[in-house]
Amino acid sequence: MKQKMQSERLGTEPIPKLLKSLSIPAMIGMFVMALYNVVDTIFISYGVGIDAVAGVTVAFPIMMIMMAVSAAMGIGGASVISRRLGERKEEEANHVFGNIISVILIISVLGIISSFTILEPILRLFGATPEILGYAFDYMFPILLGTFFFSFAFATNNIVRSEGNARFAMMTMIIPAVINIILDPIFIFGLNMGVRGAAIATVISQASVTLIILHYFLTGKSTLQLRLVDLKLKLTILKEVIAVGLPAFAQQAAGSVMMIAINTMLIRFGGDMHVGIFGIIQRIIMFTVMPMMGVMQGMQPIVGYNYGARNFERLRETVILGLKVTVFLSFLIFALVMAVPHWLMMIFTSDPEVIQAGSEYLRIMFSAVFLIGGQVIGSGLYQALGKPKQALILSLSRQLIFLIPLVLILPHFIGVYGVFLAFPISDFFACVLASILMYRDRDIFFKKGKNTTEETIPVSSGT
Structure with missing residues (x-):
């Protein structure tokens, strides 16, 4: 009975309250998972x-x-x-x-x-x-x-x-x-x-x-x-x-x-120092992306339940709220990194040379971070809707399709800066891809009104 009530709230409880109650525990879990490498890196860097x-x-x-x-x-x-x-x-x-x-x-x-x-x-x-x-x-x-x-x-x-x-x-x-x-x-x-x-x-x-x-x-x-x-x-x-x-x-x-x-x-x-700097920046990425991933994980059961219940109005409200929250968070992260990158680097090291170079590279890598929100929500949506092909494409596109080729090509023209510049460029292309897929399937994500059981659930091609 308790499990039944727990699932039923996905179709009845106000979306903002529900998304908050499901997202925060997910954020805590991801925070703890990310803590291992961050703590190790801080102690190793200083020690x-x-x-x-x-x-x-x-x-x-x-x-x-x-x-x-x-x-x-x-x-x-x-x-x-x-x-x-x-x-x-x-x-x-x-x-x-x-x-x-x-x-x-x-x-x-x-x-x-x-x-x-x-x-x-x-x-x-x-x-x-x-x-x-x-x-x-x-x-x-x-x-x-x-x-x-x-x-x-x-x-x-x-x-x-x-x-x-x-x-x-x-x-x-x-x-x-x-x-x-x-x-x-x-x-x-x-x-x-x-x-x-x-x-x-x-x-x-x-x-x-x-x-x-x-x-x-x-x-x-x-x-x-x-x-x-x-x-x-x-x-x-x-x-x-x-x-x-x-x-x-x-x-x-x-x-x-x-x-x-x-x-x-x-x-x-570059050199060994650049690998070390990237190792620090990678830990910063773990924490800055974590809130958006938490929203996505909290959103998924709501989307899946209401899609199955054919309650497209609640599904639409969840998608729009999820996009608003993740876009807001991504702009907040962008502002933080652009304003005080040296403070973030100082958490991990006291080496002035590493802090100065790391701050510059950090700004480059995060220059398009405000585009990540749409990617995160898009990938989570397709997982929740049981469309593994689209979910896999969005999950792997940034790394395999865009980032790795750019990492291997750009340094030959602009040196070590090319490695770091590959990140915002791949963020842009991944955002475009996510937007195209979500626009194509907009009848599912943004359908207005509560549907009756006689209506046909639209199925996108490629599922």
Whole structure:
């Protein structure tokens, strides 16, 4: 009954109040997720230096690949499990859960093997110079040893959400963040472990929350049961999970490719310092984009519910309000970065040269940030409406179609500035693409009035 009332409010509660109540928890969750890398970067920058930040930045694509696989299993598995539970097929849901755990165990073994065999060659391939290779290796080695903790926590967070236990899912993000913040200064400064200390602190924080999640599943607090018999891999289950999780994997993997391209061009046309500066700016991007992503996530269930209920007036009101809020936030971010970029850089470093150069590059990268709101809302809308093709196009267009080619081309004409200038140009093109797609499907997004059940829901081409 409680779940029924919870879903019914999506069709009855005033849109502004509803969007606020759903967006703020999403923002908090994303804030906590972004906190890891930000805290690590601050302590590493002040405790070791900008070269160490560059080393971590070069190593980061490896983590992104690891998280891409975990995201695919977690998001895909959560979707399949929630549908099985809705069909009252608890045994099949447990089989799916067991298969996800098996894949995580396989990934973990590969991660450990990689740390002892191919880590250094991969880091060199990803652009690590002799000056920053040691920092990159020191950071990534403990992370790969702890692959199981990262993959398990990341994947099961989505599965816990699929059961409807949003509060526990949020706690599994908050707890490791707090532990990481406490341990970082102890290992980096107190024990003088430098970059490796930051990595070990992160692994311990993830190991801690892994134990909490295991306790949750093993003590009957979950609808699901973790049983040995369910660990046997079944091809039909894996196919279904991977099919649903593939867009999430593609987006994460594209981000990894983007990072490799950027780091390579920064080292070629600039130097290690430029990689470190980009690493800092990337953390700033995480926090500035986070509010808009929170609005998008809060908007999605409202859009999906009212689209299914054929209540197009509420859908239209939600889309317009979401666009207004994200556009306002994007202009606010633009004003902040243009006015005080040096203040943002000073959070991460006290090096005058890094602050001066970083402020200039920060302004360049954020010069078209006010265009991001439409992209974010457009991608979220198509996901909520069950149109994966358009959602995938919008999610990947900025990175794969526009940003990576520009990053690889522009530096040949204007040097290192080309890498940073590629961002606002790609924002412009991605905004144009989002506008074209949304205008084409405007009959869905902006239909006026509450429709009757006899009306036909318009279906765009390409779905």
